[in-house]
Amino acid sequence: MDSIMAAVSWVNGILWGYLLIFLLAGTGIWFSIKLNFIQVRWFKKSIQYTFGKGDGSKADGQGMSSFQSLTTAVAAQVGTGNLAGAATAIAAGGPGAIFWMWLTAFFGMGTVFAEAVLAQEYKEDINGQVRGGPAFYLSKGVGSKFLAGFFAVSIVIALGFIGNMVQANSIGAAFNNAFSIPPVATGVVVAILSGLIFRGGVSSIAAFTSRVVPFMAILYIIGSLWILVTNLPAVVAGLKMIFIGAFDPMAATGGVLGATIKEAVRYGVARGLFSNEAGMGSTPHAHAVAKVKHPAEQGAVAMFGVFFDTFIILTITALVILTVPVDGTMTGIALTQSAFSASMGSFGGVFIAVALLFFAFSTIVGWYFFGEANIRYLFRSDKAVSIYGWLVMLFVLLGCMLKVELVWELADMFNGMMVLPNLIGLLILGKVVAKRVREFEKDGSGEKDRELKEATE
Structure with a gap:
């Protein structure tokens, strides 16, 4: 097991220590410039299309409503990357890693816009x-x-199998810490519940995410804000640690964590990607099935998903960890539970266990759907989809029984492998995205241009 851990860590050192940091950041910067910082110009439009201009249709084999597509994407985005991921980033890269998560998300809003437009196209x-x-x-x-x-093979492995092991691992650890329930027992229950939703298809997945995602988000935000409001002076100190730590990690913590700028950047970008998934090529599968009049509309909705995931959910998690006294030797979900327990007492561990159940379980459902789209692409067969569903359930069960360090490292490695072909596609097809934005801004929808194009094809 140690030799496997060493090999995976070596691969991640290359992928995340050098290659992907520049590729992901560069792609986000490139789209931001190419689209004239659309994440700023269209931020109001993003909110409007997310909450006010959906077509109201229900999910079926032909797609989902725009809001259902967003909640399916957010279900995948808001998972252990926000709870356990924020903790591991701080533990490994110091508080400054959160700053690099923010920066990754800002430019990632431009990237995810492009992904959603191309998915629709x-x-x-x-x-x-x-x-x-x-x-x-x-x-x-x-x-x-x-x-x-x-890409199709990579995402099935990265999210459908390995990624869902991460989600199950965190659920198992959280319930073991809070209720002393054996992780394997938790794994069995989660696997069975997942399978029931998988069998219901698109309509079942959309119904689940559109109800659970808003509920879990409101529940978590209220609990987190209660802690922050009762510790306002410490919140200011926590924010200071984030900004100082981004460029001088040793000064931010007094040398306690021993993190360097390189580690702050590496873990901030890696955990930032794992959290909001911009550029990874996962959430476009949800945005592709949205029923919208023009691809740019769903691009606007996709941007809100990244904003909500990182700038709201992940940020309040990080601030809770930084504003209350915790055991510096902890990492992962145990560190997050420790932070909430410090303010809420024994209820804190229970609160995080329940929140994580909603967050991670919804991510399992979302990631299953992303993998399923690629199984359909590869095999064009309902039987293959059925086999895939059973395999995902098996990996969910196995995930509860592995060490957290190896699971996270494997997730990072396979995530990195699927990012590469997606970024190549985004850069090559960037002109298509820019064209769709121009036509939308020209007449408000671009419907005339699209009708003309379809009539001449």
Whole structure:
């Protein structure tokens, strides 16, 4: 096991220590400039399309409403990356890692906008089921079946299997800490409940996420804000630690954590990606099935998902950890539970266990859906989808029984592998995204241009 951990850590050192930090940041900066910082210009529009301009349709084999697509995406985004991930980033990279999470998210809003637009642009109907995502725009837009296949296989492994092990691992650890329930018992229950939702298809997934995601978000925000309001002086100190730690980690903590700027950046970007998934190629699968008049509309909605995930949920988690006394030797979900317990007493551990159950379980459902879209792309078969569902349930169960360090490292490695083909596709098809934005801004919807295009094809 130690040799496997060493090998995976070495690969991650290359992927996340050098390559992906520059590629992800560079892609986000490039789209921000190319689209004239659309995350700023369209922020109001993002809120309007998220909450006020959906078509109100219900999910079926042909798609979901815009809001249901967003909640499915947010279900995947808001998971252990916000609770356990924020803790591991602070433990490994110091408080400054949160600053780099914020910066990653800001530029990532431009990236996720592009992903959602392309997912809408190149979606397909496969045996009566509308699906889309990077594999589809890599195949149809870029014209590379190799990159499409590489991405499809990578995301099935990265999220459907390994990623869902991370979610199950955190649920098992949280319930063991709070209620002394054996992780394997938790794993069995979570696997069975997941399977029941999987079998219901798109309508079941949309119904689950559209109800659970708003509830879990409000519950978590209220509990977290109560802690922060009762510790306002410490909140100011925590924010100071974040900004100082981004450029001088030793000064921010008095040398306690021993983190360097490189570690702050590495863990901030890595955990930031794992949290909001911008550029990773996962959430486009949810945005592809939204019923909208123009691809740019869903791009605007996708941006709000990244904003909500990082600037609200992840930020309040980080501030809670930094504003209350905790055991500096802890990491992962144990550190987050310790922080909440310091303010809420024994109820704090229970609160996080319940919150994590909602967060991580909804992520399992979302990531299953992302993987399922790629299984359909690869095999075009309902039988293959059924087999995939059973395998996801098995990995959920196995995830409860592994060490957290190895699970997180494996997640980082496979996430990195799926990012590469997606970024290639985004950069090649950037002109398509820019064109859709221009036509939308020209007449408010771009419907005339699209009708003309379809009539001449």
